[in-house]
Amino acid sequence: MNILWDFDGTLFDTYPALVEGFVKLSQQNLNREEVLKWLKIDSKTAFNYYGIDETNRAEYKRLDKQYSKLYSKPFEHLEEVLSAVENNIIVTHRDMESTTYLLEKYQLSHYFKEIVSVEEQGFTRKPHTSSYEFVLKNYHIDLVVGDRDLDLLPARKLKIKTVAFQNRNIEADFHIDRYSDFIPLVLKNKSL
Structure with a gap:
């Protein structure tokens, strides 16, 4: 079994850091739950909604990196799932340094065969399929796991089964809310 994983909001609960960085960047007293809702679509949509210019993206990434080191942690039971999978590969918009950190x-880190940092490696951002196609040159991928539609759209275009994590509002072959359900509901599913 080979799985392609998104990082932010899928492997690690990075949303507290993303929200704090976004609020700090905005220099406004924003409702954090509302910010989270927009960031779960994607950061570009959140920037547009709150009127934040794209020229501030580098500062947003710097703030995210700063807060991630303090607040981000892996989801419970994740290690059990990773250890049950032959090859785990990450495709992320996050930079390589903070992902590795x-x-x-x-x-x-020893659970992952490869990490693809989309922008650092020159790929078009998800939902474009280029980063997934790059991974497919080296690995057969059985599943793609992500928390946003933009993580799963490329997989669907490439006819790969999908798992939506903590998001029942997106199309996926499987939906799970916690990794303690992953092995019984996904890995042991006979349709794989």
């Missing part, structure tokens, strides 16, 4: 901080 968090994986190493929680002793999870």
Whole structure:
């Protein structure tokens, strides 16, 4: 079994850091739950909704990196799932340095065969399929796991089964809310 994973909001609960960074960037007293709702669509949509210019993206990434080191952590029972999978691959919009930092901080880096940092490696941002196609050159992928539609759209275009994590509002072959359900509901499913 080979799984392609999104990172933010899928492997690690990075949303508290993303929200704090966004609120700080906005220099406004924003409702954090509303900010989270927009960020779960994607950061570009959140920037547009709150009228934040794209020229501030580098500062947003810097703030995210700063807050991620303090607040981000892996979801419960994730390690059990990772250890049950032959090859785990990450495709993320997050930069390589902060992705690696968090994986190493929680002793999870050895579970991953490859990490693709979409923008650092010159791919078009998801939902474009280019980063997934790159992974498919080296690995057969059985499943793609993500928390947003933009994580699963490329998989559906490439006819790969999908798992939506903590988001029942997006189309997926499987929906789970916690990783303790992953092995019984997904990995042991006979349709795979």
